[in-house]
Amino acid sequence: MKESRSLDVQREEFATRRLIATPIAGLIAWAIIGISSTFLNPLAISMVLFAATGSIVYLGMFISRFTGENFLDKNRPKNTFDALFFYTAGMSVLVYAIAIPFFLEDYTSLPLSVGILTGLMWLPITWIIQHWIGLVHGVARTAAVVLVWYLFPEHRFLAVSVVIVVLYILSIAVLENRWRGLTRRGLGNSHEGASDLD
Known part of the structure; x- marks a missing residue:
């Protein structure tokens, strides 16, 4: 009996x-968008944005094998919040409409709309893990993306990408510090981190 x-x-x-x-995957995707925006034409950079942001979940699944999270681990007990997380990822895909x-x-308009709408999935993370980082990332991302979109009309893809990459770097640092603190107190998942990236 289960x-x-x-x-x-x-x-x-x-x-x-x-x-x-997943944040590392997002960081990589938006870095590719920002770098590409410096030399690609409008149609090409738009296609890069669609492809890069659309692949974040899959890239995250791959990266999770190296961070110890291993999303596809069949031996890990089923967790309802995994399903909720993937539904929020699905919500982000639907906003392409x-x-x-x-x-x-x-x-x-693409970096503005996609940059904000795909950042919304950070808000439920705050509730699930009961930590402020999701709320701060989501709100700061929305405000900063709108601000740079208006401030840099000739470089919107680059400016929005820089903002998102910087916020990812800060958020990853906070999440990693949080996880290390949990691990030191014996609360973090012991199987995670066996093959850490850093």
């Missing part, structure tokens, strides 16, 4: 994870 774990227990299990694989029509009117 062991039934309460939602509170599953939430605690999820909250003790490292949680850096907003981004695409605006993109067709003005291609420079």
